Amino acid sequence: MATPDRRAATLALAHALSAAERGLPVIPLSRTKLPALRSPHRDAAEPLLCRGECGRPGHGVHDATTDPAAVRALFAAAPWATGYGIACGRPPHHLIGIDLDTKPAKDTASDAGTTTATAAPTDATAALRHLALRHLFTIPDTVVVLTPSGGRHIWLTGPPDVVVANSAGRLAPGIDIRGTGGYLVGPGSVTTHGTYRTAPGTGHLAPAPCPGALLRLLTPPARPHSPAHHPAGGPGSGHGLVQFVLAAHEGQRNTRLFWAACRAYENGIGDSLANALTDAAVHTGLTEREARATIASAARLSACGRGCAPGGP
Known part of the structure; x- marks a missing residue:
């Protein structure tokens, strides 16, 4: 590693440890602002819904911690990291x-x-x-x-x-x-x-x-879920959410898909609309794997909002 990078990495770890000491969960970031550690499941045939349960680093924001020893271990595994990310929505802040x-x-x-x-x-x-x-x-x-x-x-x-x-x-x-x-x-x-x-x-x-x-x-506020049947393309059918995803341009495809999937799960039609949302996202340029991973993230977040521990990821 070049000397400037080594210095940047040392400073990044120091700043990350200082943030962790103030109760802010941190992860190492690369110069691109993305998590420095790649997913240990990147070669899996199907997207896995692992948020670190496997015990290995590389789960993005789910790796975030305030434990100094764990912070040092993450940065030791990513010596090229020149920055750090602070996880939002996590206790105590x-x-x-x-x-x-x-x-x-x-x-x-x-x-x-x-x-x-x-x-x-x-x-x-x-x-x-x-x-x-x-x-x-x-x-x-x-x-x-x-x-x-x-x-x-x-x-x-x-x-x-x-x-x-x-x-x-x-x-x-x-x-x-x-x-x-x-x-x-x-x-x-x-x-x-x-x-x-x-x-x-x-x-x-x-x-x-x-x-x-x-x-x-x-x-x-989420709209109340009604179990009543809706005709295809009618209110509550999810047609508007699919169209919202189809209208995405490069740079907003994943964001639009995530938002639409969250709304679908909030309204109780997430599982039934998942395939249509996936097809729409693939049409805009995402891969099927990327689309299904994003929809799975939306499903987890929506479930968290309905009953998981407060402030959890």
């Missing part, structure tokens, strides 16, 4: 991450090479302000992490009996939510695009409780 993306306007070029239009800028910070004004809440003083791309991660905590799902752009364009089953890149992590840093004046703060009005936006 039940962390919720508000990921604000800020991108400047971009010119788009025509086939002839001339500038023809300007794409609208993404200002998630302004969008969050509008949401706060509309729904009468204020973001409290809390930990804020600055991303290399100019965005921000706002750290909040949630109640132990509330499961906040991951989402991308559901609240507003540019606002992504990191909840149960997701993770935030920890400050001090070195990635391909730069280093994540704590915003000045927030490093000494503890994550603040999520305002009630914002929490309600993050956890919309």
Whole structure:
């Protein structure tokens, strides 16, 4: 390993151990911001629903731990790791991450090479302000992490009996939510695009409780399940969820599939709709294995929301 990487790996472990000491479960990340350890089941013929029960590392956010010895073991198994992820939704903090993306306007070029239009800028910070004004809440003083791309991660905590799902752009364009089953890149992590840093004046703060009005936006009530029969394509048949997945573009296929599968399971039609959702996801470009693994994750999360231990993954 090159010297700069060794130094980055040493710093990543130090930052991860510091976070774990504050009760934040961590995993090692590579420079791509993905979990540094590959799944031990990657060569299995069928996707396995293992979340670490096999005892081997490589289960992504399910490996996250606050135990210093376990943290050191994870990083020893991934000496190329230059960052760390912090699992959301886990006790004691039940962390919720508000990921604000800020991108400047971009010119788009025509086939002839001339500038023809300007794409609208993404200002998630302004969008969050509008949401706060509309729904009468204020973001409290809390930990804020600055991303290399100019965005921000706002750290909040949630109640132990509330499961906040991951989402991308559901609240507003540019606002992504990191909840149960997701993770935030920890400050001090070195990635391909730069280093994540704590915003000045927030490093000494503890994550603040999520305002009630914002929490309600993050956890919309599930529609009551009705066992009544629905005709094909009618309300409750799942046709709209399948169409939602079919409309996905590259970069949002997995997110749309996960959201649709969660809604299907919340409405009691997950198992019956799984094959149709899989076919739709494959049509958009996912492999069948990827699609079924995502649907299985949604099934686990929905089951967790109905009765597993509070704050669990």
